[in-house]
Amino acid sequence: MITSSRLRLAVLAAGLCLPATAFSLEASLREVPAKEIPVPTAGVSPQEQAVIGAALPPYWNDHPKDAAAWKALINLRADVINKTLPGLREKFGVKSEQVTIAGVNCYILTPDNIPEPNRNRLLVHVHGGGYVFAPGEAATREAILMAGIGKFKVISIDYRMPPDFPYPAAMDDAMAVWKEAVKTNDPKKMAIFGTSTGGGMTLAMVLRARTEGLPLPAATAPGTPWSDMTKTGDTFFTNEKVDNILVSNDGWLGEAARLYANGHDLKDPQLSPIYGDLTGFPPTILTSGTRDLFLSNTVRVHRKLRQAGVAADLHVFEGQSHAQYAGDPDAPETREHFGELTAFFDRYLAK
């Protein structure tokens, strides 16, 4: 039981306030008034300010009613990404090669020059997009940035997705590629990384690799991971409509979760890896932003890893909404983010 004197002590403890009343259920729902928030400028590049200041996406509250409606939205968005890829590969000096690994469509991204320490290293990439977006080559955007900035060879997995292929197709494909890749590559020289859905999958892959007795990667980089699909976590609420990428779990995002789960329990650690046992995980670097709807998804994983004694680094970018550390390839923040990942991999991957 929480008593008045206990709370008084606890709150005063912070050295900055006196509680008005004892803790009560009414007090626990905090009323936050409407506000207008300006774009942060201090320590934020002009390119990133544009990303942060953009209007909410018009379809954030879409609830596609059937598979055809999903596919129309998926294809529309993939087309726009795909048009940017040739220029992006050229800018970062990266070659893309489509291959099939263990029956799964993949892309191998190879930078023009691989420095000596990275010659035998290999990164495995699982893309973001709510388990529905970024099929085919659109999967490779983040992998191009990582390959080009970090100078690593990257395999990007074009895992199967809903509406045609719900859980566990995505994880089955990702694990099939991992299982195949570790046959011919040294896992001590390998890492897994990805953003959002790809961050959640990165964590779920380590859990499943352990369960299946497969080697673990030497490091992982789950960027703002979808670690909890149940709308649990403080910033699902505090950053609702503050984040201009995901905006709210009550739009397409929550629909995508249900479409992917296809009746499975969203608390299954293969869907929401925050509920898994993170003991024995490899060194992990996590990234988020102060406006990110998934900031709690990120820091909850960080804390749980630290509680398990895992070497885990956290980076939070000023003002950024979900995954905006990769929002503009020309923003200094994008180089900074992939630079942090590169330094982390260089520290923990064998040569």
Next chain:
Amino acid sequence: MITSSRLRLAVLAAGLCLPATAFSLEASLREVPAKEIPVPTAGVSPQEQAVIGAALPPYWNDHPKDAAAWKALINLRADVINKTLPGLREKFGVKSEQVTIAGVNCYILTPDNIPEPNRNRLLVHVHGGGYVFAPGEAATREAILMAGIGKFKVISIDYRMPPDFPYPAAMDDAMAVWKEAVKTNDPKKMAIFGTSTGGGMTLAMVLRARTEGLPLPAATAPGTPWSDMTKTGDTFFTNEKVDNILVSNDGWLGEAARLYANGHDLKDPQLSPIYGDLTGFPPTILTSGTRDLFLSNTVRVHRKLRQAGVAADLHVFEGQSHAQYAGDPDAPETREHFGELTAFFDRYLAK
């Protein structure tokens, strides 16, 4: 210039949205509707839930009109803290001794048992409280937690404060103690730490030590530092009235800044150390919470340190407002926080 196609690319890059329109000044002010936010429970202890769910402090929007009004508020709050200190020292097995160092009132906090590696190590503590609160022994609350949990000897500095002693009295006192302490202690075995105002002072002390040619500490731990007194930083806005400790810069907090600065430029790095050159800083561990008004103050320092190549760790606690990692001595999160600091100091301080 930001063009429509550039933004389209940038926002799509995150793989999750399509911009409605090109970036515009109108779009850059984001409208966030009023909301009710529940207390987070997943991964948050019951004790911490009580701290997070407490009502706003009744005086957050006080604007004391003169020195007498300030002193009344200061003394009221100090009395409440002081009553808790004997029990806190007993609980954590810490002895407090009042001493004068270089003419400055200080307290030496000594844990019952100091393990061998910590025998010659010494931590210097600068307390929080907006440069106005926690005079005298009330300064020592956080130092007791650090001494007791980390098993370090701690000097806590009772620096002079407004309304009687504005800037630079606090910094003069802190530096006088530092200068004296490094005469008889090895700075390679020393760290400086503090929360909020104490975090800002920790950073400002390193800047001033460098300027004055004094030795730097081997590590620092600025907790949710008041690194920017100018109300610059995204979470001054996004977390306004979300944070139940500081609540808003427009209450007593902004008044305290002006009272302390006493006409000096708030952008002076001795007042707002984010504007200083952080090159060559010692390894630094920073801590904040997802609801913290100073989350941006914290992550901006973290990023600037990382950009300068400094070893800097960031920890962000789920759901916590300002400095609530020390809110309840009995919360597991409090032990976790001081445990992280302990491990960090153990890593970077010589034995």
